Amino acid sequence: MVIIGVHGIRCYRYFTQAGTVAGATEALAAEWAAALGLPAGHDALRAAYYAPLLHLGATQGPDDPELLPRTAQGLLVEWVSALGAPAEVTMGPGTLPVRQAVGWIAERFGETAKRFAVLFCREVDTYVTDPASPHRASVQEEVRGVLAREQPRVVIAHSLGSVVAYETLWHHPVELDLLITLGSPLGLPNVIFDRLSLGEGNEGRKGLRPPGVRRWVNIADVGDIVAQPRDLPGRFPGIDAHHEVALGLVASHRATQYLARTEVAAELARLT
Structure with a gap:
């Protein structure tokens, strides 16, 4: 088998x-x-x-959520919302939501989860954002x-x-x-x-x-x-x-x- x-x-x-x-x-x-x-x-x-x-090389940057593509940042905020983060975490101008989102993940699940979240959203974004990618x-x-x-x-x-x-x-x-x-x-x-x-x-x-x-x-x-x-x-x-x-x-x-x-x-x- x-x-x-x-x-x-x-x-x-x-x-x-x-x-x-x-x-x-x-x-x-x-x-x-x-x-x-x-x-x-x-x-x-x-x-x-x-x-x-799906590996985009060094241009992906380190595990900094603000270096994620805008589409990946959006995925991160949506994901954190689905995990139950309050609205004040996922709303705000500029890069504030993505910073608050990873902060919420770190506080609730630990620093390892924070690093994992950035990598997850980077790879998911590379795969799913464009159906014709x-x-x-x-x-x-x-x-x-x-x-x-x-x-x-x-x-x-x-x-x-x-x-x-x-x-x-x-x-x-x-x-x-x-x-x-x-x-x-x-x-x-x-x-x-x-x-x-x-x-x-x-x-x-x-x-x-x-x-x-x-x-x-x-x-x-x-x-x-x-x-x-x-x-x-x-x-x-x-x-x-x-x-x-x-x-x-x-x-x-x-x-x-x-x-x-x-x-x-x-x-x-x-x-x-």
């Missing part, structure tokens, strides 16, 4: 460490396979690795190519990868026994949900299970600030099973922690 893993943000580091896309892909797949409990050297899990296609098209083409070549039974998609996988499976349908989304931001209003692009003739099907997918399972940590809103089936009736889990605040968005959950193992066991 072939499984394809579609990663989320913060994965360019695999390329930095490995030096090649092939090496990065192999390292990511090995890490995910280990988290699933597959034996070392097991090749059932392969990765669709697209991180370099060459970055968006190239990422989907990479995933499409992997799916066509490997012909998996299962796709496991984490974080932004769930958005990539969902759109790709609408634009380029394939037969899958199982789609598992982990820590998915698919339902985030304004930030993600309203920007989804499913292809010509499919816009009215937003929220449905992608064609060709027999079962869709979503898993979200109760403290995951990316997996918002937590009741994803409320926006996506195509989800067949939804599990809320508790990974712990520090690990609440890590792919490996999600992959190690018994709920993932149980869903995979149904197919064997």
Whole structure:
């Protein structure tokens, strides 16, 4: 049974460490396979690795929210609003809202979450802001190519990868026994949900299970600030099973922690 893993943000580091896309892909797949409990050297899990296609280089600047593109700053403010920040945090002239937004995140979730938020909004903005973006098209083409070549039974998609996988499976349908989304931001209003692009003739099907997918399972940590809103089936009736889990605040968005959950193992066991 072939499984394809579609990663989320913060994965360019695999390329930095490995030096090649092939090496990065192999390292990511090995890490995910280990988290699933597959034996070392097991090749059932392969990765669709697209991180370099969203990496804009040094021009992105350090983890300073005011150096984000205006569109990414807007996404950050919208996201913080969805997390429950009061209006006084998300309203104001100039760059005041984005400064207040990251300050609110740091106060509520810690400095690590603040840095994560800036990186998340940078990568999400690069992918979702323009439906006709060459970055968006190239990422989907990479995933499409992997799916066509490997012909998996299962796709496991984490974080932004769930958005990539969902759109790709609408634009380029394939037969899958199982789609598992982990820590998915698919339902985030304004930030993600309203920007989804499913292809010509499919816009009215937003929220449905992608064609060709027999079962869709979503898993979200109760403290995951990316997996918002937590009741994803409320926006996506195509989800067949939804599990809320508790990974712990520090690990609440890590792919490996999600992959190690018994709920993932149980869903995979149904197919064997």
